[in-house]
Amino acid sequence: EVQLVESGGGLEQPGGSRRLSCAASGFTVSNYAMNWVRQAPGKGLEWVSIISGSAYGIGYSTYYADSVRGRFTISRDNSKNTLYLQMNSLRAEDTAVYYCVRGYASGSYNPLDYWGQGILVTVSS
Amino acid sequence: DIQMTQSPSSLSASVGDRVTITCRASQGISNNLAWYQQKPGKAPKLLIYGAFTLQSGVPSRFSGSGSGTDFTLTISSLQPEDVATYYCQKYNSDPLTFGGGTKVEIK
Numbered sequence: 001e002v003q004l005v006e007s008g009g010g011l012e013q014p015g016g017s018r019r020l021s022c023a024a025s026g027f028t029v030s031n032y033a034m035n036w037v038r039q040a041p042g043k044g045l046e047w048v049s050i051i052s053g054s055a056y057g058i059g060y061s062t063y064y065a066d067s068v069r070g071r072f073t074i075s076r077d078n079s080k081n082t083l084y085l086q087m088n089s090l091r092a093e094d095t096a097v098y099y100c101v102r103g104y105a106s107g108s109y110n111p112l113d114y115w116g117q118g119i120l121v122t123v124s125s
Numbered sequence: 126d127i128q129m130t131q132s133p134s135s136l137s138a139s140v141g142d143r144v145t146i147t148c149r150a151s152q153g154i155s156n157n158l159a160w161y162q163q164k165p166g167k168a169p170k171l172l173i174y175g176a177f178t179l180q181s182g183v184p185s186r187f188s189g190s191g192s193g194t195d196f197t198l199t200i201s202s203l204q205p206e207d208v209a210t211y212y213c214q215k216y217n218s219d220p221l222t223f224g225g226g227t228k229v230e231i232k
Contacts, residue, residue, distance in 0.1 A: 045226070
């Protein structure tokens with residue numbers, strides 16, 4: 001059974017840093033594109049970032065929404081089967097529930113078929 | 126960047142009604158369009174991908190159509206458990222933009 005469990009959320013001050021983790025089970029994260037999607041309180045869904053799968057051990061690609069590019073970094077640890085989102089220079093507008101989401105296949109451009117339960121990050125002084 | 130516009134933003138319909146939600150892309154995206162259902166307090170769930178392919182386990186009352194710039198999600202007979210917010214998303218290129226959502230309620 002595919003499961004995605006996020007951790008690392010909480011209250012952070014503006015300008016601070018936070019690292020979210022997403023522990024995956026039931027599949028191998030390196031074989032799939034993995035995404036972060038966020039949802040501000042009472043708002044719609046916003047795609048944040050993607051890391052493509054590493055088919056056949058070949059390299060991967062990463063992409064970011066304009067709103068986080070240069071501040072957020074997506075990565076994964078294949079040995080731990082875990083996805084990460086390093087968030088730096090946090091702003092109040094980064095306050096949201098962050099979802100770890102699997103892409104349907106290894107390529108970057110696929111629908112999102114499995115979602116974690118989400119983790120709340122609040123940026124406030 | 127390609128923008129995704131959903132309409133209406135909310136609707137209220139009776140049980141058994143046919144419900145239609147539309148999603149328009151600002152540029153052509155072929156059939157690289159997915160629909161998601163998000164119930165209150167829950168993570169979104171993939172309903173349809175490739176504009177019209179039903180994800181495994183999704184009831185057949187849900188259907189999708191369209192290609193290029195104009196897409197439709199249809200619920201053929203609205204059920205109480207369909208109360209949710211529905212989002213379209215394009216995935217042909219980054220950013221993988223979502224529509225603004227359509228909140229569906231029971232009249």
